Amino acid sequence: MRDDLIDLLWEGLRQTLYMVFWSSLFALALGLALGVTLVVTDKGGVLQAPKLNKLISLVINSVRSLPFIILIVLLLPLARLVVGTTLGPTAAIVSLSIGAAPFLGRIIENSLKEVAEGKIEAAKSVGATPLTIIFRVLIPEALPALVRSITIAIIAITEFTAVAGAIGAGGLGSLAIRFGYQRFREDIMIATVLVIIALVQAIQWSGDGIAKSILRRRTKAD
Template sequence: MRDDLVDLLVEGLQETLFMVVWASLFAFLLGSALGITLVVTEKGGILAAPKLNKVIGTAINAVRSLPFIILIVLLLPLARLIVGTTLGPTAAIVSLSIGAAPFLGRIIENSLKEVSSGKIEAAKSVGASPWTIILRVLIPEALPALIRAVTIGVIAITEFTAVAGAIGAGGLGSLAIRFGYQRFREDILIATVILIILIVQIIQWSGDSIAKSVIRKRFKME
């Protein structure tokens, strides 16, 4: 191993984790809003608005149909407007958040749809408001599935950071391309791959552990 390997990997890891944490937070907020809106505005939903539902669904499908690297390029002007640059991890967070939000929205929607309609109807029958049903029925009942959905989303964002590295986002993906591939540094290429695999494994293990803990507590309460 060469002397600069550790320094390069530490810098790349810090940039990747910075992008993953902040992009996951923003994507979760946007994705949750989209997913909840899709569920409550569908036909027969607690705030039924089929036309709005169709518009949002179509927009989500349109964004999801774009390859991520093309979406990044399309969002570069927005990144410049928000953060003042199109390069670096901070700029990449804009594209990562918007690119992952529709994906998260769909899996959050599917998780919420697993909640028994009987529980929703029971809440309606006692006069619960739509917000009460969302906050006290839909989300709590779907919590384990939501945790797994978010886990999948964070893993996808981690993978997206590697793609974003191809256009100057920094992080392990950029390190693998600029040094590992273009400069024929096999040590860096292998090390970055191992680090990304470890990050994904840790995220998956953490998500599974939290979901199982929620399920165990629920069974104890019952």
């Protein structure tokens, strides 16, 4: 093991965690808004608006149909406008957030649709407003599924950072390409892969643990 390996891995991991954290936060805000809007504006929803629903669905499907590497390139002008550069982890957050938001919105939509229709109808029968139904019924009832959906999305964002590393975003992906592949450093390539696997496992275990904890508390309350 060469002396610089630990330093390179630490810097790559630091940049990856920075990108994953902020991209997940922004993507969650956008994705939750998209997912909730898709559910409540759908046919029979509490704010039924079929035309708006179809428009949002079309936009989501259009963005999701683009390979992520192409989406990053298309969003470079926006990244420059927002953060003043197209290189580095901060610039990548713009593309990562926008790229992950439609995916997250769709899986959040599916999670919210698992809520029993009877509970929504019960809320309507006592005069609950649409906002009350969203924040007191839909989201709380779907919380375990939402946590699992968000976990999947964070793992996907972690994978996206490796792709972003190919065009100057930094992080573990960039480290694997610039040092591991281009400079024939097998030690860096192997170490980077192991760190990414460990990071993804940690995210998955954390998400599963939170979801199970919510379910246990809900079972005890019942």
